[in-house]
Amino acid sequence: MEERRSNKSRNHSIILENREKLSVSGVEHVNNFNSEMIILETVAGVLTIKGEELDVNKLNVEDGNVSISGTVYSIGYSDRESFGAKGAGFLGKMFR
Template sequence: MVETKEQVHRLVMEQRKMLSLGGVQDVKSFDENEVLLVTVCGILTIRGKELHVGRLELEKGEADITGGIDSLVYTEHRPLQKKGSALARLFR
C-alpha cells in the first residue's frame, strides 16, 4: 500500500445499509455476516446480514460496504509481541 502523509480514518453510514470508510489499510477477512478491516485506528469488525464489499481501494485507503449493518466494533491494533514464558507475559 502506498502511504500518504497521514491517513485519516473516516466512517460515514447511511441508514445502516451503506458504509463508506477511509483510512483502511487491509482486509483481514470477509463473508456475508462479518467484515474485518485493519484501519489506522485499529481493527474494525463489521457485523450484519448480506454484507458486500462493493469498492475496495487500498492504495487510497477507501472501502464501501453495503448490506444490513448490525454492529461496528473497534479493537486495538498492536504489533505481535515476542513469545516468552507465561510468567513474563503476565507482567507486560
C-alpha cells in the first residue's frame, strides 16, 4: 500500500496509434483483463479499455508501463472510490 502512495507523483500518459497499439504509463495495478476488456488502476483513476482481440504485450508494473495491442473501441476513467463502491457490480450498473 505504501508503494502505491509513492507512485502518485508519477506522470500518466496514454498513446493510441491507429486504434491498434496502446501505451499507458502511470499504471499501478492491472485489475482484470481479457480479449474484450482491460481494467487498469492508474495514478489518475481506474482506466477501462474495451475492444476486440486485446492483448497485453508488455507489462512492467514497477515502471508503471503497459503496452496493449488489438482493436480499441473505447477508453474511459472512473474514480477508485466509485470503482470499489458497493453497488458498482453488475446489478449496480444496471440500475443507475
